[in-house]
Amino acid sequence: MAGDRDDALKLTATDADDLAVVSAALQDSVVRVGDLDYTAVARRFLVPANRYRWERARGRRAGERIRSGLQVAGVLKVSSRGIDRTNPDAFAVLLAVELDAHDEPPGGVIRLTFAGGGEIALDVECVDVVLADVSRPWPTRRRPEHGS
DSSP states (O other): GGOOOTTOOOOEEHHHHHHHHHHHHHHHHHEGOOOOOOETTTTEEEEEEEOOOOOOOOOOOEEEEEEEEEEESEEEEEEESSSTTTTTTOOEEEEEEEEOOOOSTTTTEEEEEEGGGGGEEESSSSSEEEEEOOOOOOOOOOOOOOOO
């Protein structure tokens, strides 16, 4: 398990600056649409993902992926666009996690932006986010690339 590894990532975010670090760690994560989970009673949104380990990438060679979980607490409302929820086996690539703060902190909207223009908006009472690796890493031959 990841808890046995010294290099397992565990990050918490309570503001926009923290969330930017979480976003950088999650960039290019692969998410199965059917795994996205909102529990209204618990006001929690979960995003299980296969995260590319940018913090371990060296030069131009391929790297590693690791199973990670993103938990957003205090979620009051979820909306999405450009995400086909009718196909639970579809995959989406997460590009960014950003905060649009309300005029009166600590609430706001956490936006998960996906390749192809998809987006999930989480209306939160405050920023309460945890990202944790939950498996051992595995090698990948494909390093995510971004056109200029």
